[in-house]
Amino acid sequence: MSETLLQTDGLTKRFGALTANDEITLGVDRGEIRGLIGPNGSGKTTFFNSLTGFYTPDEGTVTFDGTDITGWESHRIAREGVGRTFQIAAPFGNMTVRQNMLAVQTPKSVDEHERAQEILEFLDIDHIADDDASGMSGGQKKLLGLGRVLMLDPECILLDEPTAGVNPALADRILEHLRELNDRGTTFMIIEHDMDVLKQIVDTVSVLDQGRHIVQGTFEEVSTDDRVREAYLGSADDDEVPV
Numbered sequence: 624m625s626e627t628l629l630q631t632d633g634l635t636k637r638f639g640a641l642t643a644n645d646e647i648t649l650g651v652d653r654g655e656i657r658g659l660i661g662p663n664g665s666g667k668t669t670f671f672n673s674l675t676g677f678y679t680p681d682e683g684t685v686t687f688d689g690t691d692i693t694g695w696e697s698h699r700i701a702r703e704g705v706g707r708t709f710q711i712a713a714p715f716g717n718m719t720v721r722q723n724m725l726a727v728q729t730p731k732s733v734d735e736h737e738r739a740q741e742i743l744e745f746l747d748i749d750h751i752a753d754d755d756a757s758g759m760s761g762g763q764k765k766l767l768g769l770g771r772v773l774m775l776d777p778e779c780i781l782l783d784e785p786t787a788g789v790n791p792a793l794a795d796r797i798l799e800h801l802r803e804l805n806d807r808g809t810t811f812m813i814i815e816h817d818m819d820v821l822k823q824i825v826d827t828v829s830v831l832d833q834g835r836h837i838v839q840g841t842f843e844e845v846s847t848d849d850r851v852r853e854a855y856l857g858s859a860d861d862d863e864v865p866v
């Protein structure tokens with residue numbers, strides 16, 4: 624039987640009169656790659672923010688590996704084992720790629736230089752380690768964002784559009800890195816608008832619509848579900864309907 628690593632129960636986040644996350648109950652199994660989809664404004668990024676301490680949820684709980692982490696500060700959640708990347712990867716531009724990696728506060732027991740070098744090599748960006756991070760391409764910045772998350776050796780990583788705006792060759796390499804990390808045991812939850820990317824990598828998909836978790840299943844199950852089609856057709860993004 625599978626084991627749940629990350630669980631939300633009734634997670635709710637409001638902005639004034641708007642309920643951006645409406646009682647979301649969802650569990651991610653240890654070792655899986657879960658996709659998180661939904662039309663624009665359905666609450667995906669808010670969900671990541673509420674899970675990782677960037678927002679304080681109004682109601683509900685978040686449990687990670689059996690520990691209630693609801694309302695914890697983001698750096699404490701990161702140290703507990705939940706990493707996350709952002710839609711817009713924004714490294715410190717006045718620092719080198721390596722300095723960006725070393726800016727992550729690792730536990731004292733870790734040789735941060737050795738770990739940074741290993742990760743830069745793993746992600747194939749070690750050849751630009753001593754270049755200014757501001758000169759990186761969008762895709763390389765996404766890799767650096769992932770690299771910074773890996774400095775804390777997280778058990779679970781939440782990725783916000785890891786291949787958006789990245790050229791197809793580099794996007795394929797990012798997916799390969801994610802698969803390799805998953806093979807080594809890392810659990811992922813991935814927000815991704817590109818259904819071609821999603822179906823290549825996910826085990827299961829959760830769908831949000833207007834803040835609610837409406838459907839969960841395999842990519843095939845979700846993409847043929849009438850509720851999902853209705854959610855997308857009711858939004859401005861008809862071209863994004865998963866088919």
Ligand SMILES: Nc1ncnc2c1ncn2[C@@H]1O[C@H](COP(=O)(O)OP(=O)(O)OP(=O)(O)O)[C@@H](O)[C@H]1O
Binds near residue numbers: 664667668670
């Ligand atoms: N800080 C905030 N203050 C007020 N409203 C917000 C805030 N963050 C998000 N919202 C609103 O909450 C709703 C959900 O937004 P969210 O960014 O989570 O959606 P999303 O599914 O990630 O969208 P997208 O696919 O466009 O990135 C939207 O109506 C948005 O305008």
